Amino acid sequence: MNTLDIEFPQLLLTYLLCLLPGTLLWLIGLRLSRDIAISILRMSLQLVLVGVYLKTLFDVNNPALTGLWILLMLLIADFSILKRAGLKPRYFGLATLIAVASSILFSTLYLVVLVIQPPHYYDARYIIPIAGMILGNSMQGNVIALERFYSALRKNENEYTTYLLLGATRWEAVKPYFQDAVKAALNPSIANMATMGLVSLPGMMTGQILGGSEPWTAVKYQLAIMICIFTSTSMACVINLKLSLNIAFNAFDVLQDKVIAQAKS
Amino acid sequence: MIQFDHVCVTARDKLILSDINFTLNQGDKAVLCGKSGSGKSTLLKTLLGLYEVHSGSISCLGKPLTAASLHVIRSCAAYIGQEPMLGADEVRAALLLPFKFKAHRGRLPSEPEINQVLQRLQLPTSILKQACRHISGGEKQRIALARGLLLGKQLFLLDEVTSALDEECKQAVIQVFTDPQLTVLSISHDALWLEHSDLVYELKAGQLSQIKANEYTRY
DSSP, X not given: OOOOOOOHHHHHHHHHXXXXXXXXXXXXXXXXXXXXXXXXXXHHHHHHHHHHHHHHHHHHOOHHHHHHHHHHHHHHHHHHHHHHHTBOHHHHHHHHHHHHHHHHHHHHHIIIIIIIOOSSTTOHHHHHHHHHHHHHHHHHHHHHHHHHXXXXXXXXXHHHHHHHXXXXXXXXXXXXXXXXXXXXXXXXXXXXXHHBTTTBOOHHHHHHHHTTOOHHHHHHHHHHHHHHHHHHHHHHHHHHHHHHHHHHBOTTSOBOGGGBSSOOO | OEEEEEXXXXXXXXXXXXXXEEEEOTTOEEEEEEXXXXXXXXXXXXXXXXXXXXXXEEEETTEEOOTTTHHHHHHHEEEEOSSOOOOSXXXXXXXXXXXXXXXXXXXXXXXXXXXXXXXXXXXXXXXXXXXXXXXXXXXXXXXHHHHHHHTTOSEEEEESTTTTOOHHHHHHHHHHTTOTTOEEEEEOOOHHHHHTOSEEEEEETTEEEEEOGGGOOOO
């Protein structure tokens, strides 16, 4: 089965659909038309560029070019995670990159090389979408983990210091906050897995079915990718937080203000 | 036991402690007085490595205070603030909290030891079952003191530790620290507490000077 292409005039019809929410929001007094227009424009431009780039990437199918694209995705993710977590990339950039890159590469290669086994394991058509999906989900988890951990430490500075002064090592003193942060980061993934297929049909599966795959093949891909997302997010969060401990504290186990980009309430 | 040698401490580019010199021998009971914001709490916390020393040096038990020797001071000192954080839901759990850490594991105090310490601080044994959020400020201070005593700490750094105590409890706490083995560096403006101290220091705009107890003026 071939996928029915969406012709350009038909695609314009979907843009017309935006008039409906636009009017509704205007009627209830929300003046968001400018923000919505900018977002839709950005999305369109970015996706067109990605489309052009991915087509070239898939046609060329050069491992070095694929690697470069993944590195670019990782760098963007790195800065985005730290910006949203309120931490300074100058201090945490390398640690986050190592944590995210190692977990993404491990999960992607595991899935592609051992599970999917395409004729060429460096096939961009597999590597890039899979790495992208895992990275997108892992990014969210890392933002939650870092943000939760450092805002909890700042909020409970007195408690953390008490643990230290009662003889706790740095690890013993941060452990409760560390566990809470990892739990919060993994909760969405766990909840997502528990309700998958009941509450919503996952995007990747839907995409594959629309793309002409058998539902059973789509289900198997979805299962594999979900487990990889969970593995990768857990690995990245734990490694990221662990590495960050060596940067965020001074030799006397005191959290350094200079590493925090903004005050969190 | 403790020596401050020309110690200066800055925080956020502001000089908090300036050229601090003093020595505390084992068994000394010293009090720091001074206006609010004069750097008293900073001085106690600097000793525990919570503030970085800008210049000068601190030594504890003959060893200079560095990241490597930090555990020496933290393992022999107990810091009790005005509103101590107990770190557990129930009083018994709070009292035994430090024994979960590697440094104190396997040294869990016996029931009679716990009861004896509580008695010395005029605390009923029934308090062990209470929730920490339901006990008073004065009880929290004494539970924190009890924790220090159960850990066998030799040096007590006390920040206004009698502020929430009535006369009877204050006397009990003072009595505990008459032990010649215990060294005390405290922040207090309490006349009774000052009476029982050997050394009184005054901090003025980050500078320390020794005064006589009767020179003390209430802040």
